[in-house]
Amino acid sequence: MQLNTSSSGEVTVVKIEGSLDTQTSSEAQDELNRLMDEGSRKLLLDFSSLDYISSSGLRVILAVAKRLAPDEGEIRICNSNDVVNEVFEISGFSTILKIFPSDSEALEGF
């Protein structure tokens, strides 16, 4: 798993490559916590290079969403593949999170 961070206005774009699973999720959680500690309140997770996600990865996303919600922050997700989208559907995450097919759509009005 590799994680690359960039900025687009107020939005911190985090591109996660590889997988979000049992082996990688705690590292991803640490990095996202660090970004929020440093003041990031708008996080866009770019999943264009994410192969797959398991419930360990969902846990990371939910923890970020829970932390940002009371702080007027938000997490958005873009560019996820069909299987990752299926995981979002099955878990109900597609109804509680804002998920976009492209980064330009995700950044609109963010």
Added chain:
Amino acid sequence: MPEATVRIENDLSEIAKVHEKLDDFAEKFGVPLAVARTFHTIFDDLLDNVISYGFNDEQRHFIDISLELTADSLIVSIADDGVPVNPLAKPTPDTKLSIEDRQIGGLGIHLVVNLADDISYQRTVGKNVLTLTKSLQSNK
């Protein structure tokens, strides 16, 4: 029919070997990318569950995974000698709750059951054997 097996120990770091075996198998026999990705998610959640909760002692145990590619499906079986656990008997989590009310965790088996096209559990001679099937054409 193409087949492969891999045996791992009951340690979370061992799950990586199963992901590698699946990647090799998928590349060698042309398993569709979406089917391979589906099983990566399934393996991670199932094996995490078996390794974390399946064994009451501090002993070393083995988990045997087999892959079989048929003309229209990928069939996977996972056998372990842990405590009897039928994942199909687990309660379904409430996936309609808001971010605030959502519990962190409890989703793994729900994902596994819904990602597979077919899943069956057997307890045979001291082993849990779970068999999962995914159609190669499946859009499910």
